[in-house]
Amino acid sequence: MKGSLVIVSFFILGCISGLIFEIPDSINLTDISSYVLYVLMFLVGAGIGCDGKIKEIIKFVRPQLLLLPLSTIVGTLSFSALAALILPQWTVWDCLAVGSGMAYYSLSSILIMQLKTPVAGAAVASQLGAIALISNIVRELIALVGAPFFARYFGKFAPISAGGATTMDTTLPIITQVSGQDIVILSIFHGILVDLSVPFLVSFFASF
Amino acid sequence: MCAGILVGHLLKKKSFIHKISAQVKYVIIILLFTMGMNIGSDKKIIADFLQLGWQGFVIAALATFGSVLAAWCVYRFVFSKQVKK
Numbered sequence: 001m002k003g004s005l006v007i008v009s010f011f012i013l014g015c016i017s018g019l020i021f022e023i024p025d026s027i028n029l030t031d032i033s034s035y036v037l038y039v040l041m042f043l044v045g046a047g048i049g050c051d052g053k054i055k056e057i058i059k060f061v062r063p064q065l066l067l068l069p070l071s072t073i074v075g076t077l078s079f080s081a082l083a084a085l086i087l088p089q090w091t092v093w094d095c096l097a098v099g100s101g102m103a104y105y106s107l108s109s110i111l112i113m114q115l116k117t118p119v120a121g122a123a124v125a126s127q128l129g130a131i132a133l134i135s136n137i138v139r140e141l142i143a144l145v146g147a148p149f150f151a152r153y154f155g156k157f158a159p160i161s162a163g164g165a166t167t168m169d170t171t172l173p174i175i176t177q178v179s180g181q182d183i184v185i186l187s188i189f190h191g192i193l194v195d196l197s198v199p200f201l202v203s204f205f206a207s208f
Numbered sequence: 209m210c211a212g213i214l215v216g217h218l219l220k221k222k223s224f225i226h227k228i229s230a231q232v233k234y235v236i237i238i239l240l241f242t243m244g245m246n247i248g249s250d251k252k253i254i255a256d257f258l259q260l261g262w263q264g265f266v267i268a269a270l271a272t273f274g275s276v277l278a279a280w281c282v283y284r285f286v287f288s289k290q291v292k293k
Contacts, residue, residue, distance in 0.1 A: 018246065040239060
């Protein structure tokens with residue numbers, strides 16, 4: 001929770017400094033964030049590679065365990081597509097790109113902004129990027145606050161699905177609290193798999 | 209990212225790579241800051257912020273609801289199987 005607050009406040013700080021300071025045209029901000037994004041993707045990859053987690057996951061995989069992350073992805077995507085009916089200014093693909101962030105707001109919003117720029121122009125891309133950021137932060141908040149409610153009315157797997165990609169870190173404590181300790185491994189496994197799906201799904205949907 | 213996975217895996221035994229990958233958090237902070245500057249320098253987005261927030265909320269609510277519903281189906285399915293056993 002503290003980590004997300006720090007990140008959000010830096011985002012707001014960036015907004016404010018963008019408002020206050022005139023940025024000379026010689027500095028291309030979009031280029032700078034692209035390079036930082038490449039560094040980030042490399043580091044995320046290095047983290048996965050050196051952790052040895054992948055081997056453990058493969059050893060651990062059983063068909064039943066795959067069911068929950070899969071249904072999280074399917075449920076999220078199908079209902080995100082419905083959002084296009086309520087928000088006529090965005091296409092189904094845009095809504096899917098935002099929804100497939102799975103509460104991984106930092107990565108998904110940056111990816112959308114970068115990948116949408118060549119397709120739809122910088123203005124639309126940063127709007128959708130901002131929506132992705134807000135939407136995925138809100139999802140994490142809903143997952144944190146609503147966990148007891150979900151567990152009560154939709155079964156003990158529901159808080160895990162709601163948490164999306166965050167169920168191995170930020171929402172793990174609340175999930176174990178409301179769904180029990182026996183669900184820890186499933187929750188972490190779910191978080192890792194959904195987490196891995198985010199860069200692929202977001203960049204796929206953002207390319208339309 | 210794939211290059212990162214490969215390098216990370218190859219250098220698994222070296223301690224410095226573990227230290228580097230722990231720095232992701234700071235890179236994310238820098239990224240969000242530059243993204244904020246991007247958005248902040250665009251006056252139109254700031255003007256639209258409330259509307260964007262509302263749209264973000266709609267997608268988040270639907271996405272969460274969809275995943276919860278799917279989890280409920282899995283729970284029923286797995287649970288009923290366990291009862292049969």
